[in-house]
Amino acid sequence: MQNDNSIGANETKRISFLPYVHNVDSFGYNAAVVPRGTAYDTESWSWLLDRKFSGKVALVNEPTIGLFDAVLAVQAAGLATFEDIGNLTRSEIDQLFRILVELRKDGHFRGVWSSVPHSVELMSQGDVAIESMFSPAVFELNAKGIDCVYASPKEGYRAWHGVMCLSSATSGANQDAAYEYMNWWLSGWPGAFIARQGYYISNPERSRKLLSADEWDYWYDGKPAQTDLKGTNEDVVVKQGQTRDGGSYEKRFSNIAVWNTVMNTYEYSLSGWNEFLSTG
Amino acid sequence: MAIGIIGYSGTTRLDGTSQAMQRVSDLNAVALEVDRDVQELQMRAAKYVISGHDSMRDSVLDLHAKLVLLVNSSITNQSDPEMLSVFRKISDHLPEYRTQFDSAIEERQIRTSLVQQQLPTLSDSIGRRLGELEQIAFQEKQSPKARNALLLCKTALSRAEQRLLRYYVAPDSTLVDGALEDIDSALTHLQTLQEYEPTKQLCAQVLVDIREFERIGMRAVQATRGYLFLVNVVMAGEAAEISYYSDRLRRMSESRRSAIASTVQSTVDGVRQLTGYGIGTSLLLAVFIAARLVMLILPPIQSLTSTFQRLASGETVVAIPEVERNDEIGEMARAARVFSDQNRQQVQLLATSEELGRQLTANAENLEKTNADLNSFAYVASHDLKSPLRAIRQLASWIEEDSGHLLPADSLKHFQTIEARVHRMEMLLNDLLQYARVGTTESEAERVNSATLVEDLVGLCDNPLRVQIIVSGSLPIFVTIRTPLEQVFRNLISNAIKYNDKGDRGIVQISCENVDDSFVFKVKDNGPGISPQHHERVFQMYQRVGDTNTEGTGMGLAIVKKQVEKHGGRISVESNADAGVTFSFSWPESFAERVAET
Numbered sequence: 001m002q003n004d005n006s007i008g009a010n011e012t013k014r015i016s017f018l019p020y021v022h023n024v025d026s027f028g029y030n031a032a033v034v035p036r037g038t039a040y041d042t043e044s045w046s047w048l049l050d051r052k053f054s055g056k057v058a059l060v061n062e063p064t065i066g067l068f069d070a071v072l073a074v075q076a077a078g079l080a081t082f083e084d085i086g087n088l089t090r091s092e093i094d095q096l097f098r099i100l101v102e103l104r105k106d107g108h109f110r111g112v113w114s115s116v117p118h119s120v121e122l123m124s125q126g127d128v129a130i131e132s133m134f135s136p137a138v139f140e141l142n143a144k145g146i147d148c149v150y151a152s153p154k155e156g157y158r159a160w161h162g163v164m165c166l167s168s169a170t171s172g173a174n175q176d177a178a179y180e181y182m183n184w185w186l187s188g189w190p191g192a193f194i195a196r197q198g199y200y201i202s203n204p205e206r207s208r209k210l211l212s213a214d215e216w217d218y219w220y221d222g223k224p225a226q227t228d229l230k231g232t233n234e235d236v237v238v239k240q241g242q243t244r245d246g247g248s249y250e251k252r253f254s255n256i257a258v259w260n261t262v263m264n265t266y267e268y269s270l271s272g273w274n275e276f277l278s279t280g
Numbered sequence: 281m282a283i284g285i286i287g288y289s290g291t292t293r294l295d296g297t298s299q300a301m302q303r304v305s306d307l308n309a310v311a312l313e314v315d316r317d318v319q320e321l322q323m324r325a326a327k328y329v330i331s332g333h334d335s336m337r338d339s340v341l342d343l344h345a346k347l348v349l350l351v352n353s354s355i356t357n358q359s360d361p362e363m364l365s366v367f368r369k370i371s372d373h374l375p376e377y378r379t380q381f382d383s384a385i386e387e388r389q390i391r392t393s394l395v396q397q398q399l400p401t402l403s404d405s406i407g408r409r410l411g412e413l414e415q416i417a418f419q420e421k422q423s424p425k426a427r428n429a430l431l432l433c434k435t436a437l438s439r440a441e442q443r444l445l446r447y448y449v450a451p452d453s454t455l456v457d458g459a460l461e462d463i464d465s466a467l468t469h470l471q472t473l474q475e476y477e478p479t480k481q482l483c484a485q486v487l488v489d490i491r492e493f494e495r496i497g498m499r500a501v502q503a504t505r506g507y508l509f510l511v512n513v514v515m516a517g518e519a520a521e522i523s524y525y526s527d528r529l530r531r532m533s534e535s536r537r538s539a540i541a542s543t544v545q546s547t548v549d550g551v552r553q554l555t556g557y558g559i560g561t562s563l564l565l566a567v568f569i570a571a572r573l574v575m576l577i578l579p580p581i582q583s584l585t586s587t588f589q590r591l592a593s594g595e596t597v598v599a600i601p602e603v604e605r606n607d608e609i610g611e612m613a614r615a616a617r618v619f620s621d622q623n624r625q626q627v628q629l630l631a632t633s634e635e636l637g638r639q640l641t642a643n644a645e646n647l648e649k650t651n652a653d654l655n656s657f658a659y660v661a662s663h664d665l666k667s668p669l670r671a672i673r674q675l676a677s678w679i680e681e682d683s684g685h686l687l688p689a690d691s692l693k694h695f696q697t698i699e700a701r702v703h704r705m706e707m708l709l710n711d712l713l714q715y716a717r718v719g720t721t722e723s724e725a726e727r728v729n730s731a732t733l734v735e736d737l738v739g740l741c742d743n744p745l746r747v748q749i750i751v752s753g754s755l756p757i758f759v760t761i762r763t764p765l766e767q768v769f770r771n772l773i774s775n776a777i778k779y780n781d782k783g784d785r786g787i788v789q790i791s792c793e794n795v796d797d798s799f800v801f802k803v804k805d806n807g808p809g810i811s812p813q814h815h816e817r818v819f820q821m822y823q824r825v826g827d828t829n830t831e832g833t834g835m836g837l838a839i840v841k842k843q844v845e846k847h848g849g850r851i852s853v854e855s856n857a858d859a860g861v862t863f864s865f866s867w868p869e870s871f872a873e874r875v876a877e878t
Contacts, residue, residue, distance in 0.1 A: 061517035111524050114517050267451035267508060274512035277520040278322055
């Protein structure tokens, strides 16, 4: 953070947030239902709106995330164009939800999911074939034997970077505990742990020593797995020979369509989201 | 009966499906109610977070409680595993919905408290302190810069408050950003005032107040965002899931309803088909039974009918069919057997009768043959004996003529006796010959005047005593064979004359009357009569009654009777002793016709 409280590139001793977990997200699809595409080539956000999968589509129930997925899908499908998909205007919000509500009326969406387990359940039960997805769900589904592909849309990912904030009002033991907590997150183990879910940590080198070379090669470098790789719950989530969808960290972060933000129209979008969810 | 069973079974199945349909219908109603209540719940929740009214909050809680009750009741009453699973899904979301709503209530109440109580209080406090600052600045005659900073601070703070209040009415992040900038601006301007000692302490207090204002204002923003997120996203998401599952319930119930309808249709079709089969089977069975009955009844009846026809035609049937049966046909058969027995007896009687007839015919033929032989013999004998008799009579005559004078008187008498006997023998032979000839001599029928015939005969008859011959009435003229009629009249008239004992007072009366197709001739005399006991005998051969001294052979009436009967007539005699005799005989009116009829 710059000295004038703005965010800038000049190094200062001031920080606003402590970066840690981040990733690039897209949608997952069940390759047993949706024909497998080619990363960055044929895979597209527009698949979420493909009528072939009508009734088998879900979005994450979080407007600050799901809205982006919807925007990317609508734009990729050519249904609308947006000036800045990271900061939609009210009219663009209206336009977006008009499209989404109509699709929902047509029964295109199975619904929304509110947690990773819920998203896993929807696909594993066959309720959905394609949906907004977080990385852990993809590998959990793979561990269950479901050929879930984490798409690498040609339009690019929705990127996000988690941060930890410390209130300036925090003090004393609470402040110490808060620092301990933030330090723990960057201590290496949590980074290695979340790497096995497909997430990245902001200080990966500290986690690398806690990952096997095969794990590192697969999760960060996008190389084919030399052995079966286990996830966070000891289940094999990657079979030998598989390559991570989208490739290496660099490759994936080189294909970003938008960074998650909280738009100025956030509150305005909530009522639209409610309308979208309430449409039967 | 089979059709009845099919109908009962079908009705039972339909009753079962009807109950299932009712359950599905109830389920559909529950699903609709759940969906409607969830929508209503969301609407009330939205109204609550806008208004913050407790009554609206309570209405949400009441409806939620009702929904929980409805779903739990449905779970208790539900036996379908699939349905139960869906109800449990709904049940899982309801507590989460309530939890989120409780959080929303909390946030809403926090915001209410902050916006309606703390923020205004603080704003007033800040306003008062800024007023004090203004007064001090005026009294101390501070520089325009300080007064301007104070003014800018007040303005910025006021703008921030306005933006925040606008945000609370119509949340918009730009208002928050603006408010924060305004607060920062106010603080910056306030820091300018801190440079002046008279206001330094008061400015520090205002600074704290503004920081608190910012904290409370932003907490209210956070609370607002919080309950807006809870209602519009989290609770809406839960409600959407509940709606999805209630819709799924409806689709399942619809599917069940369709399945039941299909089952009903299938049952109806099945019953219809089974009924059709039943009817078909019944018809086939009926046809079979009918055919069987026909086979059982018709052939026996036909056989019996045939038997009765044979029996009616008089035939005897040895083997009566169906006699052993114990039904009506058996009774008919036994009745037929009775007929048959009667026929058999009749046949036996007929056979006996025919046998007797044949025997009779044979006897008649034998008798006729015997008669013919006898006639032939009589004819031959009478004819062939006449010549020797004539020779004997001739020889006796010659001996008497040649040697009569040499012979003693006795011998001569003997010769006379011989002549007399020969003469009688000739008469006997003549009569016998005539008798034998009756019916053997065929003559042509001719027109005969019976009166002339009688007259001619009377003229030729030997009537030494002059017996009077009277023809009473007219005698007919008709076609007949003359000779037999002539012989009948000759014999009767000659007998009447010959045996009349009245001398010249003797009367023979001849008459005729037409009876039916015959003429009945009567020859009546006033002679000695014939005792009735001899009436039969007088028509027999060689039978004589009355005066035996009168010449005769006893063949005359036998010949008459034979002639009359031979020509189709009848002859009878009426007489009492001393009352004369009347012979009546009938003679066909038309011989030709009689011959033809015969």
